[in-house]
Amino acid sequence: MSGIWRHTQHIAKRNVPNRSLSLGRGCTLAITLLVCLLAAALASDAATITVNTISDELNADGDCSLREAIRSANTDTPVDGCGGGRGPDEIRFAPGVVPETFTITLAGADEDSAETGDLDITDDLIITGAGAADTVIDGNQLDRVFHVIGPVTVELNGLTIQNGQTQSGGGIRSEAVEGGAGFSMLKITQSMIRDNTASNDGGGINIKPGNKLELTDSRVLNNSAGDDGGGIEAEAGSDITIADSTFTDNTASRGGGIDNEGGITVTDSLVSENEATDDGGGIRNEEAADRNSPTSSRLTILNSTIRENTAHNRGGGIRNENEGTVIIMNSIRSMVTPLPTMGIGTAGVVSIIAAT
Numbered sequence: 001m002s003g004i005w006r007h008t009q010h011i012a013k014r015n016v017p018n019r020s021l022s023l024g025r026g027c028t029l030a031i032t033l034l035v036c037l038l039a040a041a042l043a044s045d046a047a048t049i050t051v052n053t054i055s056d057e058l059n060a061d062g063d064c065s066l067r068e069a070i071r072s073a074n075t076d077t078p079v080d081g082c083g084g085g086r087g088p089d090e091i092r093f094a095p096g097v098v099p100e101t102f103t104i105t106l107a108g109a110d111e112d113s114a115e116t117g118d119l120d121i122t123d124d125l126i127i128t129g130a131g132a133a134d135t136v137i138d139g140n141q142l143d144r145v146f147h148v149i150g151p152v153t154v155e156l157n158g159l160t161i162q163n164g165q166t167q168s169g170g171g172i173r174s175e176a177v178e179g180g181a182g183f184s185m186l187k188i189t190q191s192m193i194r195d196n197t198a199s200n201d202g203g204g205i206n207i208k209p210g211n212k213l214e215l216t217d218s219r220v221l222n223n224s225a226g227d228d229g230g231g232i233e234a235e236a237g238s239d240i241t242i243a244d245s246t247f248t249d250n251t252a253s254r255g256g257g258i259d260n261e262g263g264i265t266v267t268d269s270l271v272s273e274n275e276a277t278d279d280g281g282g283i284r285n286e287e288a289a290d291r292n293s294p295t296s297s298r299l300t301i302l303n304s305t306i307r308e309n310t311a312h313n314r315g316g317g318i319r320n321e322n323e324g325t326v327i328i329m330n331s332i333r334s335m336v337t338p339l340p341t342m343g344i345g346t347a348g349v350v351s352i353i354a355a356t
């Protein structure tokens with residue numbers, strides 16, 4: 001590259017003005033070629049890493065486990081039989097391990113390099129399973145399953161994520177690295193998040209402050225949290241989009257299905273048969289200004305159904321607290337709760353438009 005640049009400069013200096021037009025075109029062509037070559041190099045700057053064993057291991061026996069694949073993708077260097085990532089990699093699964101359950105067996109929580117316990121993702125990554133029924137990642141109740149540590153963009157497609165257990169984010173926790181710049185984007189499609197447990201917040205998924213989640217065409221089932229957010233805990237300033245998805249049979253103290261301190265839009269989805277031992281059986285929307293939130297909490301529900309959720313205190317369907325904002329449009333709400341709240345217990349603004 002530097003040779004081409006030096007050559008171009010040399011030609012430009014030694015040519016007379018009346019040839020400048022043709023030289024200008026030459027320079028343009030050279031720069032265009034350079035840009036094309038750079039673009040091609042960048043486009044190929046990713047690897048597909050193929051998992052071919054169900055064993056949870058980090059060793060040198062010649063195969064490629066899921067943990068080894070994630071280490072390879074994180075570090076962009078070969079790890080055992082995983083060829084070595086290059087930038088924003090994709091992990092896939094060999095036909096020999098479909099259908100299979102990948103069970104975490106290397107114990108060791110509170111570790112962030114994917115060496116033990118949860119599978120820590122620290123670089124842009126796509127994990128493409130064979131479908132939620134065929135590629136199951138099981139936390140074995142040793143730790144959470146996936147830990148996204150940003151700022152990174154991560155896509156999880158066609159997976160079941162189950163039996164994770166920890167304090168926060170039983171199935172998945174997504175955050176920006178502490179003190180670092182930027183936030184993470186987590187995209188989950190055609191996946192199942194089930195049977196995960198958090199002793200504090202986010203039984204299924206915990207999105208830390210400021211981070212983003214897009215959950216599409218997925219199911220969040222039978223997760224539980226000791227405090228807030230049985231299915232999902234959305235912390236202050238987080239930005240969450242949920243579409244074509246279901247939340248069922250999740251439980252928590254507050255926000256059985258979803259607990260929101262950020263901004264959530266729920267479209268074409270079902271929130272059903274979730275339970276809170278305190279407030280917000282289906283969803284709790286909580287103004288988080290008292291936690292240094294950059295924004296007020298906002299919950300928008302479009303073309304969705306909220307039914308048969310239970311709260312043992314306030315807001316069987318939805319509990320809106322502390323001046324949070326809730327907008328419900330074109331949706332069905334049939335919410336089980338102590339009367340007289342009709343399923344919505346609120347201390348803030350609730351706008352219901354064309355809901356039945």
Ligand SMILES: [Ca+2]
Nearest residue numbers: 059061063080
């Ligand atoms: Ca191996």
Ligand SMILES: [Ca+2]
Nearest residue numbers: 073085087123
């Ligand atoms: Ca990588």
Ligand SMILES: [Ca+2]
Nearest residue numbers: 111112118147
């Ligand atoms: Ca971790």
Ligand SMILES: [Ca+2]
Nearest residue numbers: 111116117118
């Ligand atoms: Ca770990």
